[in-house]
Amino acid sequence: MKAEQIQIRSHQREELIDITGLAEDYLGRSGVVDGFLVLFVPHTTAAVTINENADPAVTRDIVYKLHKELPPTDDYLHSEGNSDAHIKSSLVGPSLQMIISGGKLILGRWQAIYFCEFDGPRIRNLLMKAIAD
Amino acid sequence: MKAEQIQIRSHQREELIDITGLAEDYLGRSGVVDGFLVLFVPHTTAAVTINENADPAVTRDIVYKLHKELPPTDDYLHSEGNSDAHIKSSLVGPSLQMIISGGKLILGRWQAIYFCEFDGPRIRNLLMKAIAD
Amino acid sequence: MKAEQIQIRSHQREELIDITGLAEDYLGRSGVVDGFLVLFVPHTTAAVTINENADPAVTRDIVYKLHKELPPTDDYLHSEGNSDAHIKSSLVGPSLQMIISGGKLILGRWQAIYFCEFDGPRIRNLLMKAIAD
Numbered sequence: 001m002k003a004e005q006i007q008i009r010s011h012q013r014e015e016l017i018d019i020t021g022l023a024e025d026y027l028g029r030s031g032v033v034d035g036f037l038v039l040f041v042p043h044t045t046a047a048v049t050i051n052e053n054a055d056p057a058v059t060r061d062i063v064y065k066l067h068k069e070l071p072p073t074d075d076y077l078h079s080e081g082n083s084d085a086h087i088k089s090s091l092v093g094p095s096l097q098m099i100i101s102g103g104k105l106i107l108g109r110w111q112a113i114y115f116c117e118f119d120g121p122r123i124r125n126l127l128m129k130a131i132a133d
Numbered sequence: 134m135k136a137e138q139i140q141i142r143s144h145q146r147e148e149l150i151d152i153t154g155l156a157e158d159y160l161g162r163s164g165v166v167d168g169f170l171v172l173f174v175p176h177t178t179a180a181v182t183i184n185e186n187a188d189p190a191v192t193r194d195i196v197y198k199l200h201k202e203l204p205p206t207d208d209y210l211h212s213e214g215n216s217d218a219h220i221k222s223s224l225v226g227p228s229l230q231m232i233i234s235g236g237k238l239i240l241g242r243w244q245a246i247y248f249c250e251f252d253g254p255r256i257r258n259l260l261m262k263a264i265a266d
Numbered sequence: 267m268k269a270e271q272i273q274i275r276s277h278q279r280e281e282l283i284d285i286t287g288l289a290e291d292y293l294g295r296s297g298v299v300d301g302f303l304v305l306f307v308p309h310t311t312a313a314v315t316i317n318e319n320a321d322p323a324v325t326r327d328i329v330y331k332l333h334k335e336l337p338p339t340d341d342y343l344h345s346e347g348n349s350d351a352h353i354k355s356s357l358v359g360p361s362l363q364m365i366i367s368g369g370k371l372i373l374g375r376w377q378a379i380y381f382c383e384f385d386g387p388r389i390r391n392l393l394m395k396a397i398a399d
Contacts, residue, residue, distance in 0.1 A: 003367045042374030044318040049223040052177040057210035077323035090315040099262045101136045108175030129365045182356040185310040190343035232395045234269045241308030
């Protein structure tokens with residue numbers, strides 16, 4: 001299935017945005033029944049992850065702790081003041097792969113897919129591509 | 134090849150469990166000779182990684198340091214007391230992909246695949262799916 | 267497409283080495299037009315990531331901060347003195363998957379692929395495999 005690029009608007013400097021529905025919509029359009037789905041973030045100060053969506057305090061705690069351990073200010077040389085965001089991007093990672101089975105994305109009961117904004121607010125892109133067995 | 138779900142029992146709150154043999158067994162059943170293997174953890178307080186299996190002190194040191202830098206207690210809002218485990222899950226990551234060549238999983242001499250338990254002990258699930266070229 | 271293994275020489279203990287050209291060369295040889303590319307590091311004290319290549323201060327800042335937060339010395343039991351490198355390897359991750367579209371690797375404007383050396387200098391291996399739709 002052809003790769004698709006979608007836009008995501010973030011509203012804070014650091015924020016996790018639930019994109020599970022966007023990934024499921026793409027999967028429906030793709031028609032892939034069994035295979036893999038890859039999500040790819042074409043930015044160097046953002047990432048993609050999976051975590052809990054039942055309690056919104058979980059994503060707040062993730063953002064809080066990453067900010068506390070990796071604050072924007074340190075003895076950084078990069079002049080844009082967002083070296084912390086570049087580091088978070090590499091630690092959380094720019095891509096995710098998931099399993100497609102029976103036309104559905106396999107996710108655990110508490111799992112949602114999150115676009116991780118570490119240097120917003122911005123309009124961001126996300127790439128999605130499904131491949132069939 | 135159809136995705137398979139297996140169960141893993143953890144015995145400590147934080148623990149790395151060698152699952153290399155389980156992945157190789159699945160690969161044998163799959164019959165895939167050349168392609169990719171994806172492992173996926175359908176939980177939000179666990180992860181999957183690759184690291185050294187020659188010296189058990191390595192996995193001990195990984196668990197020790199992640200616990201020291203991300204202890205269970207902080208100014209967290211999530212009431213279950215396991216926000217540290219959610220953060221570790223996103224940092225280490227919920228999935229891994231590996232290369233299958235000549236019917237074998239390509240792993241370096243010192244590499245083993247580890248299920249990472251960050252909020253055990255529990256019975257956990259792990260999904261595996263191989264895809265052929 | 268058959269997996270290929272290439273060699274990379276690192277020159278410092280901790281260093282990010284731009285391997286974008288090596289991945290694009292492999293993709294050209296593979297002939298894959300639409301699909302996925304997987305990179306896999308068969309070592310337990312190295313990793314692979316994507317980050318900015320416009321300002322070299324970014325990779326310097328990543329190396330600097332990971333070293334500061336995860337220094338070689340702590341109450342580690344692994345006797346080789348490189349437990350920090352093993353931990354960085356699992357946090358950044360041993361593999362990456364990217365989307366191939368129209369014979370090109372999809373990368374954002376500022377993105378480059380980096381081999382992450384955490385315990386060099388050494389001669390290292392990197393595996394690459396492309397799969398077509």
